[in-house]
């Protein structure tokens with residue numbers, strides 16, 4: 001394990017800072033125009049697009065591809081890939097690669113969003129600074145063979161340069177063509193404002209352990225009033241221990257939330273299968289195994305993962321509850 005105190009100096013990348021400033025000022029103007037000029041239909045349409053993109057990011061990029069929490073039908077994969085393309089943050093392949101690197105070196109200088117450097121670094125500054133000197137080499141060391149075998153991911157990576165502007169043009173012109181929204185409104189709201197909101201949703205994911213996570217051994221953080229404002233819990237830490245559990249929410253929750261509900265509905269529709277999860281009893285047994293044998297807890301837990309076939313025969317909308 002690398003010494004966390006050894007800080008690697010990183011330079012600010014001013015062109016990126018200027019790009020984010022430009023994006024945020026345009027988004028603020030978009031917000032103003034949305035309140036003062038835009039049609040209600042445009043607002044509703046933008047909310048739907050944001051929802052589809054966040055769903056593609058959380059249930060798709062994060063749980064399906066980065067952590068293989070379940071398997072999905074090709075129709076659903078295409079839908080999620082298109083939703084992720086609308087986020088405008090590069091291909092899904094690159095997102096998964098960076099997220100796996102983040103997990104592999106979590107909390108060290110090799111982690112691109114190193115939480116030990118504080119909230120501002122994990123949330124924002126990492127994007128505006130130069131990477132770790134060995135970043136490219138480290139990315140090559142990440143195992144992504146599974147997603148390289150998914151033709152939909154390979155296709156999106158190859159044609160991202162064409163697919164992204166094409167989809168952006170389509171979603172910007174829909175309001176102007178279908179309900180006579182002005183082009184400037186559409187560009188500023190559906191384009192700039194939406195992309196900026198999604199950027200922050202993605203950044204939250206990289207710093208979730210700081211926003212929602214409790215400090216180690218701190219069951220209930222009474223030192224901070226934050227516990228009353230945001231739902232502080234140990235679930236973000238749990239995600240770094242068992243990233244393949246499909247019930248782990250990105251926003252500090254477990255077994256509930258809009259995106260987990262979507263996954264269960266898709267399971268009910270037979271669009272996804274092989275959901276991976278574990279119950280409290282399994283975790284308890286794995287901990288006993290780890291303590292008595294000295295084995296890594298991650299390996300012990302694999303033994304007690306709930307059988308996906310057992311999950312399949314239960315009521316699909318309540319998949320995590322298994323009869324004892």
Ligand SMILES: [Zn+2]
Nearest residue numbers: 062066103243
């Ligand atoms: Zn993750």
